[in-house]
Structure formats: C-alpha cells, structure tokens
Amino acid sequence: MKQEVLLIAPLFDGSGYSETGINILTNLYKLGKYKIQLEHYHNYNLKVDLPDEKISIINETFSNKIDRSKAISIQISAPFEWKRYCGKNIGYGMFETDRIPKEWVPACNGMDAIIVPSDFNKGTFSKRDISKPIYVVPNGINHDIMKRETPSFEIFRDKKYNILSVGTFQYRKGWDILFSSYLKTFKDIDKVRLIVKPFVDSTDSGDTQINNLKNMVNDLRSRFNSYKPEICLIRSYLPDHKLARLYRSANLFVLPTFGESWGYPAFEAAACKVPLVITGWSAPAEYLNNDMANHIKYSMIGLDSKYMSFHPSFVAAGNDGDHMWARPDEDHLSSMLLDFYRGSKIPLIKVDRAYKFVQKYKWENSVNKISDIIDNLVKN
Numbered sequence: 556m557k558q559e560v561l562l563i564a565p566l567f568d569g570s571g572y573s574e575t576g577i578n579i580l581t582n583l584y585k586l587g588k589y590k591i592q593l594e595h596y597h598n599y600n601l602k603v604d605l606p607d608e609k610i611s612i613i614n615e616t617f618s619n620k621i622d623r624s625k626a627i628s629i630q631i632s633a634p635f636e637w638k639r640y641c642g643k644n645i646g647y648g649m650f651e652t653d654r655i656p657k658e659w660v661p662a663c664n665g666m667d668a669i670i671v672p673s674d675f676n677k678g679t680f681s682k683r684d685i686s687k688p689i690y691v692v693p694n695g696i697n698h699d700i701m702k703r704e705t706p707s708f709e710i711f712r713d714k715k716y717n718i719l720s721v722g723t724f725q726y727r728k729g730w731d732i733l734f735s736s737y738l739k740t741f742k743d744i745d746k747v748r749l750i751v752k753p754f755v756d757s758t759d760s761g762d763t764q765i766n767n768l769k770n771m772v773n774d775l776r777s778r779f780n781s782y783k784p785e786i787c788l789i790r791s792y793l794p795d796h797k798l799a800r801l802y803r804s805a806n807l808f809v810l811p812t813f814g815e816s817w818g819y820p821a822f823e824a825a826a827c828k829v830p831l832v833i834t835g836w837s838a839p840a841e842y843l844n845n846d847m848a849n850h851i852k853y854s855m856i857g858l859d860s861k862y863m864s865f866h867p868s869f870v871a872a873g874n875d876g877d878h879m880w881a882r883p884d885e886d887h888l889s890s891m892l893l894d895f896y897r898g899s900k901i902p903l904i905k906v907d908r909a910y911k912f913v914q915k916y917k918w919e920n921s922v923n924k925i926s927d928i929i930d931n932l933v934k935n
Contacts, residue, residue: 558589558626558918559589559590559621559622559623559625559735559838559927560583560629561591561623561640561641561732562579562583562591563627563628563631563640564580564630566580569902570754571649573852573878575694576595579629579647579693579918579921579922581918583926586923588622592620593613594612594617598914606656617737623848624642625641625646626641626642628641628644629642629929630646630666632647633648633866634655634663635656635662635868635871637662643933644666645670645929645932646662646663646666646670647670649672650680650868651727651813651837651880652858652880653878653879653880654877654878655679656874656875657875659871660684663683664684664685664688668693668932669687669688670689670928671689671816672843673691676691676816685772690928693920695824695917695918696742696822697795701823701826701827702826706803708804711750712804713750715745715748716747716748718748718751718805718807718809718892719807719808720808721752721808722810722812723754724764724767725859727813728813729811729812729813729834730748730751730771732811733811734772735887737892738772738775738778738779739747740782740889741784741893744783745781745786747786747896748784749785749786750789750805751768751788751789752788752798753757753765753788769788799827802823802827803829806895808820808830808832809832811888812834812881812883814880814881815839816837825843825847825848828910830905830906831905836881837881842912847905848905851884851891853883854883855882857879858880907916919930
C-alpha cells in the first residue's frame, strides 16, 4: 500500500514557494511510492503556463482523498501557517534575515521535521529555540528549459550592453540600489541597457507595483540628471522558455539582494552561462561562491520599516527588533558595473564553473532526499 501524503502549497502565486511546490509535487508523484492529496491556494490573477503533464498531476492529486490520521503532511509555506494536519507533519520553510520571527517558534516545534533549502536558512532557524530536526534539501532548477539552445530576444540584439535583474517586487531585492547604481554609473552613456523583470500579477496591485518602479526610476533620473542610459521594465508574464531567452539576452546578471533563502534567478542565469554579480551574503553566495560569481560587498543592518509592510512575516520580524541582513554597497556595485561594461575581463572560468556547478541541482535529486525524510518518519 502506498504511503499517503498531504501536500499543501501555493502553486500559482509566482513565489519561490510556488515554484518549489509545483516541482516537489510532480517529482514526488513520479516516484510512484505515494498517494498524494493536494491542497493548493489559488491566485488566478497570475497567468501560469504549466506543461500539460504538470496540470494533469495537479488535477489528479487535487481530487484524491486520503486518511489524514495515517498520512504525512508536507506544508510548503511560511511557518506561521503550519499546523498538525496529519499523524506526521513536515514543514518546508525559509526566511531572508539572519533569524526567523519569534512567533514562528511554536509552529516549528509542532512539526516532526523541518526542511530548508540552504545551510544559510538552517542557521536562521537554529538561532531560535527549535527542538525539531532541520534538514537541508537544496532546490532544483528547470534544466530542460535552461539548457535548451534558445536564442536571445531579437529586440536586445543591438550593440548595447545588457544588464539583467529578475525577481519579485520587494524592497529586499535591492531595486532602489540597483537603479541608483546604474543611473549614477552610466549617466552620460547611452550604449547600455538595464532590463528588469519583476514578478507582478495582472491586477491593479500589479499595475501599482510597476508604477512604483517607474516613479522610482524617474525620481533617480532627475536626482542624478541621468537620462541617457536605457531601462526596460518587462511587465508581461514570461513562461519558462521565454524567461530562458531573456537570460540569454544578458551580458551580465545582477542581484543586489538584502537576503535570499535560495535565489532561483541567480541559478537560472548561471545555467544560461550569464556572468553573475550577487550580494556576498545569504544563500546565493553560499552556493555560488567567489569562484563562480562576483560578490558585492555589504554591511549588516537592521530591518527598516519599509521592509515590514509587504508581508506579515516581516511585520513579525520588525516587532522582534533583533533581525539583521545585508545591505549591498552601492559604490562597490557601481564600480563593478562600470568595470564590466568597459570590458574588464570577466573571468570566463567563473562562468564555466557556475554553469557546471548548477547542473547537479535537479528536482529529482531534491525529491529523493525528501522521500528519505518521509520514509524515516514512517519508520519512527
């Protein structure tokens, strides 16, 4: 008889949790060892372009019914949402500062096991009084898409130097630092282009986020008298194969983040052989070290109020008063951007090392480790 599993994940909200949830679901299903009942959160404001195979698995598992008293739950969400749904329960979680919010501790200790995607995050959980085992299971990337010999976008094939940044619209991604460094550095140069792909939904909220980005850019252009360098904001949804084309359009990928638990775009850019400039702290720097990426210097700072407004987890962290994370050094980023634009040779060996390194991060490997954790819980 197959072990029954309740999988709870937000599959359609465009977040890292969503990407993780879809891939854990489909690869657990392919193992053939488990009867899975899916519970997922809908967000139809985002267009999701999934392969038919994944849609079929989602539909089948969503209609399954299991005996929860004998099942194991895997809950892929922020820990404040974790509950004891089944006989045994696994929480998959993450956080981007140097420790988790204090209010998460009871929910964490209510699990039988906790999974995080990086040693960095094992440290953030371990700084609180967590009594349950914490397992590090690295995420995977979509190699079928990223390895495909996909051409760059034709509109970006002029002679401009393309700098790319991809991520959700949150201040912790360092958008203000990126725009400021870029516009100050290239104020009198028109042969450079910053391409920004934020993940926003199709509602008025998404429109507001894009307008906020545009206003930020306009304010900085005025402040620095910087009107020559081009900035391209990509508002529309891009399915994976088009996202791969976007990466292949870039001369340089930049992620000036304050903190990441994994950092999908950095791994995806590496898989497309794009040189990396990333903050030298948290999970991306843990995996993509100085031998593979160019690290931005940083200083450790406490949470600012503007970082607390977009998610309940950061409100809780702000109330704790003891969280720290990394603020990228704007001047160092500026000097790196200018050096690379001027033709300072990016060590191609770094690009090659990063490309080879990320090849081992496959979802089937990740899910095999999760399967081992499930099996150990069943035995014990």
